[in-house]
Amino acid sequence: xxxxxxxxxxxxxxxxxxxxxxxxxxxxxxxxxxxxxxxxxxxxxxxxxxxxxxxxxxxxxxxxxxxxxxxxxxxxxxxxxxxxxxxxxxxxxxxxxxxxxxxxxxxxxxxxxxxxxxxxxxxxxxxxxxxxxxxxxxxxxxxxxxxxxxxxxxxxxxxxxxxxxxxxx
Amino acid sequence: xxxxxxxxxxxxxxxxxxxxxxxxxxxxxxxxxxxxxxxxxxxxxxxxxxxxxxxxxxxxxxxxxxxxxxxxxxxxxxxxxxxxxxxxxxxxxxxxxxxxxxxxxxxxxxxxxxxxxxxxxxxxxxxxxxxxxxxxxxxxxxxxxxxxxxxxxxxxxxxxxxxxxxxxxxxxxxxxxxxxxxxxxxxxxxxxxxxxxxxxxxxxxxxxxxxxxxxxxxxxxxxxxxxxxxxxxxxxxxxxxxxxxxxxxxxxxxxxxxxxxxxxxxxxxxxxxxxxxxxxxxxxxxxxxxxxxxxxxxxxxxxxxxxxxxxxxxxxxxxxxxxxxxxxxxxxxxxxxxxxxxxxxxxxxxxxxxxxxxxxxxxxxxxxxxxxxxxxxxxxxxxxxxxxxxxxxxxxxxxxxxxxxxxxxxxxxxxxxxxxxxxxxxxxxxxxxxxxxxxxxxxxxxxxxxxxxxxxxxxxxxxxxxxxxxxxxxxxxxxxxxxxxxxxxx
Numbered sequence: 001x002x003x004x005x006x007x008x009x010x011x012x013x014x015x016x017x018x019x020x021x022x023x024x025x026x027x028x029x030x031x032x033x034x035x036x037x038x039x040x041x042x043x044x045x046x047x048x049x050x051x052x053x054x055x056x057x058x059x060x061x062x063x064x065x066x067x068x069x070x071x072x073x074x075x076x077x078x079x080x081x082x083x084x085x086x087x088x089x090x091x092x093x094x095x096x097x098x099x100x101x102x103x104x105x106x107x108x109x110x111x112x113x114x115x116x117x118x119x120x121x122x123x124x125x126x127x128x129x130x131x132x133x134x135x136x137x138x139x140x141x142x143x144x145x146x147x148x149x150x151x152x153x154x155x156x157x158x159x160x161x162x163x164x165x166x167x168x169x
Numbered sequence: 170x171x172x173x174x175x176x177x178x179x180x181x182x183x184x185x186x187x188x189x190x191x192x193x194x195x196x197x198x199x200x201x202x203x204x205x206x207x208x209x210x211x212x213x214x215x216x217x218x219x220x221x222x223x224x225x226x227x228x229x230x231x232x233x234x235x236x237x238x239x240x241x242x243x244x245x246x247x248x249x250x251x252x253x254x255x256x257x258x259x260x261x262x263x264x265x266x267x268x269x270x271x272x273x274x275x276x277x278x279x280x281x282x283x284x285x286x287x288x289x290x291x292x293x294x295x296x297x298x299x300x301x302x303x304x305x306x307x308x309x310x311x312x313x314x315x316x317x318x319x320x321x322x323x324x325x326x327x328x329x330x331x332x333x334x335x336x337x338x339x340x341x342x343x344x345x346x347x348x349x350x351x352x353x354x355x356x357x358x359x360x361x362x363x364x365x366x367x368x369x370x371x372x373x374x375x376x377x378x379x380x381x382x383x384x385x386x387x388x389x390x391x392x393x394x395x396x397x398x399x400x401x402x403x404x405x406x407x408x409x410x411x412x413x414x415x416x417x418x419x420x421x422x423x424x425x426x427x428x429x430x431x432x433x434x435x436x437x438x439x440x441x442x443x444x445x446x447x448x449x450x451x452x453x454x455x456x457x458x459x460x461x462x463x464x465x466x467x468x469x470x471x472x473x474x475x476x477x478x479x480x481x482x483x484x485x486x487x488x489x490x491x492x493x494x495x496x497x498x499x500x501x502x503x504x505x506x507x508x509x510x511x512x513x514x515x516x517x518x519x520x521x522x523x524x525x526x527x528x529x530x531x532x533x534x535x536x537x538x539x540x541x542x543x544x545x546x547x548x549x550x551x552x553x554x555x556x557x558x559x560x561x562x563x564x565x566x567x568x569x570x571x572x573x574x575x576x577x578x579x580x581x582x583x584x585x586x587x588x589x590x591x592x593x594x595x596x597x598x599x600x601x602x603x604x605x606x607x608x609x610x611x612x613x614x615x616x617x618x619x620x621x622x623x624x625x626x627x628x629x630x631x632x633x634x635x636x637x638x639x640x641x642x643x644x645x646x647x648x649x650x651x652x653x654x655x656x657x658x659x
Contacts, residue, residue, distance in 0.1 A: 042530050067528045091529075127529065131510035132340050132484050133333075152340070153481050157544060
């Protein structure tokens, strides 16, 4: 089992991160592991989450990463209240597996076109590292798979597997 | 396959050696033509010379006086091929501004290599920045920005530049009618962001480029016709002057697939004039800061449905935030933040104050605007241009457009004039059509038929010309100030 300090240590070694702390946060009636990362170069939560998963395995238990300017501290430890509010306000994308077949097919297309191992249904396309090449690739693959053409604007405003699946259903 | 600039130019020259790469005009305005083979040879020679001059220095850049000439075009291509950061400099930059720009370059580089008209590099020491050179990252090119505020800034494009068949030219430019191998006329100067990037995309996408050395509206029209130009980028100032031609013939534009305008806001009359000239499907407008934080695109037919919009984000997410950083609903004005794949990090700026970013990678250059329910963006005038008349905000563009609507007026610029009780009132500098005269009271009455009372100019000054940057943006700071007592400048 991976420990919270191990997650923090791996995150701190990422070139875009100065410092990281991990804590357990109560959200939606369950306990989730959330990390806060002080960034030095712009880097997104989903990219850091996938980085940890690659280093420690996708069963490492890390659900999401909050990007912070300065580490929020309370009583000498990372401020759990701050992390909980970041999750509640949607400032921290939590990983979620596809819920049905359409989401699964869209996520598989994203994963193949973007060369990303883990795609959560709420992950934002740009935060997951998408670029114009993968955007055009996904739009073309969706047209082949679902027989529906999307324009670039529709795709970019949907921006997540879940909202894209809603359009395609 | 992704290729270096040098390789790409060599490949095009090998495939189509005799096709025209560049058409320019010398000081005698005689036509000069370079085939792709000739162009590629000269680029390779100049790149070798530049590389040899720099030796092993990695903290040097090339500084290129970049009028729209064949040597400037070859010099830019050579620096990109040699993977030496290149800064295209306005040859007409006054010494004080030039020094300020060189100081900005000195924050990143120790030496500049000034390329002369024969493309020989001459080494010059750059003023050392007090804090010493910052963190080093590779740069493809540097562009001066901020021409409309008078405070020089330089933005750097991370390098080295590469040719990628999928992304050169960018998808947004392709959406705006760009095609590989097209004939393009470059009207704006190569030291400005939009013409510069259009030129390097043209280079990598095997265009035939015609360089107009200076803007004269009837000449632009003539070049489009003579060279059967297919793609053209203009500023609103260019567009206005071209529309002013009395014998404008739409058939002279038959070869044109698209006209794209950028750089400054376009007034509705000029926009409609061009939609009338070319038809709505050939008129495109792009809004996007030099810093490359995102772009919007709108075609003439979309604009006719939503007059005034600058379009929807293209591979760009847009968020309007209030002063506290919270997103506001459609229809509400706030600061325009954008996010795009080609995200620029904070370190990509020679002058770090250029942009503000959010933690999740949205960035702004400080423009204000609102989105409609369908995601179309409408911009408000920039804060520093807005004239505040006793608490009422006046958009100088609106006043200027009203004045230009008068038959005797060629150009106009509106500025704030200090006023004892109202804080400020509107003053205007007006350029009249040669040989005409008009009384101030008549112009005021003309404005009164188009504008609310507080927007009507209270001070009129007649001038020979309005200072504009070569990109067509009004340089308000170059105008002599009005004085408290309302007297016009001497």
